[in-house]
Amino acid sequence: xxxxxxxxxxxxxxxxxxxxxxxxxxxxxxxxxxxxxxxxxxxxxxxxxxxxxxxxxxxxxxxxxxxxxxxxxxxxxxxxxxxxxxxxxxxxxxxxxxxxxxxxxxxxxxxxxx
Amino acid sequence: xxxxxxxxxxxxxxxxxxxxxxxxxxxxxxxxxxxxxxxxxxxxxxxxxxxxxxxxxxxxxxxxxxxxxxxxxxxxxxxxxxxxxxxxxxxxxxxxxxxxxxxxxxxxxxx
Numbered sequence: 001x002x003x004x005x006x007x008x009x010x011x012x013x014x015x016x017x018x019x020x021x022x023x024x025x026x027x028x029x030x031x032x033x034x035x036x037x038x039x040x041x042x043x044x045x046x047x048x049x050x051x052x053x054x055x056x057x058x059x060x061x062x063x064x065x066x067x068x069x070x071x072x073x074x075x076x077x078x079x080x081x082x083x084x085x086x087x088x089x090x091x092x093x094x095x096x097x098x099x100x101x102x103x104x105x106x107x108x109x110x111x112x113x114x
Numbered sequence: 115x116x117x118x119x120x121x122x123x124x125x126x127x128x129x130x131x132x133x134x135x136x137x138x139x140x141x142x143x144x145x146x147x148x149x150x151x152x153x154x155x156x157x158x159x160x161x162x163x164x165x166x167x168x169x170x171x172x173x174x175x176x177x178x179x180x181x182x183x184x185x186x187x188x189x190x191x192x193x194x195x196x197x198x199x200x201x202x203x204x205x206x207x208x209x210x211x212x213x214x215x216x217x218x219x220x221x222x223x224x225x
Contacts, residue, residue: 004157033212042217043158043204056211091157099208100146100165105157 004106006092012112018080021109024073025094033103034067034077035091043091049075050097082113116141116207120216128224133177133192135219137205140186147188148206148213149179158204164188175199195223 005024013019025032033048047057052069060067064083069075079086089110093103121136139145146165150158162173169181175198179190188205200223206213 031212043215045212045214048212093157099210099212100163102148102160102163103158103213105150105159107155107157 004092004094004104006090006106006109008109009107010110010112012114013082014114015083016081017113018078019082019086019111019113021077021090021092021111023075023077023092023106025075025092026104027073028096029094029104030072030097031095031101031103032069032075033093033095034075035093037089037091037108038087046077079111082111084113087111087113116145116209116211116214118205118207118214118216120203120205120219122219123217124220124222126222126224127195129197130194133190133195133199133221135190135203135205135221137179137188137190137216138186139188139205139207141207141209143209146208147179147181148208149173149177149188149190150204150206150215152202152204152218154201161190161203195221197223197225199223 007022034046037043046059047067049069067077089108091108093105095101095103117140119138148163149161152158162171164171164181172178177192202218205216
């Protein structure tokens with residue numbers, strides 16, 4: 001298996017632009033998670049899906065952030081408009097359904113907003 | 115609700131010395147406990163996890179951790195550090211919600 005795939009690996013954009021991050025989970029996994037990692041705040045859960053349905057989006061910072069999972073093999077995290085404080089590494093992870101199940105992380109997308 | 119406290123944001127050990135990374139958790143339900151490792155510019159990888167059963171859990175690369183309910187702890191140990199162990203280590207807890215991560219401990223290994 002190829003593992004969790006994220007694209008792009010690096011993104012540099014200017015303030016105000018729209019940014020879309022993409023994730024392909026491991027085939028057969030029912031849960032998908034989006035995290036943000038910064039030096040100041042550590043690893044934060046933004047949103048997670050079970051069977052393509054958003055379960056908890058309480059970690060999404062504000063309305064500028066949105067996430068979708070149109071099917072079991074694809075998810076997007078969109079920031080519109082982007083701001084410099086959004087600069088971070090964004091990780092996608094997937095697992096089978098139980099909370100005791102291992103989450104498998106992608107390599108991350110390093111976002112820089114100028 | 116769950117939470118995790120990792121004691122020490124940075125731990126430095128000599129090559130060949132004991133590695134001890136501390137983790138305490140809080141959970142209102144029986145916890146599932148995890149240790150993940152992150153190497154530079156990579157995602158997190160599972161080292162080991164405790165779900166039920168034996169409280170001493172062995173993981174990859176010679177690491178192990180012991181679940182101590184009375185102390186609400188899940189400390190990570192390795193008898194002899196190797197240079198390749200230098201990384202960031204995250205403790206995490208799950209229960210009635212998905213993983214909640216600690217802030218991480220950076221392990222440095224000195225030759």
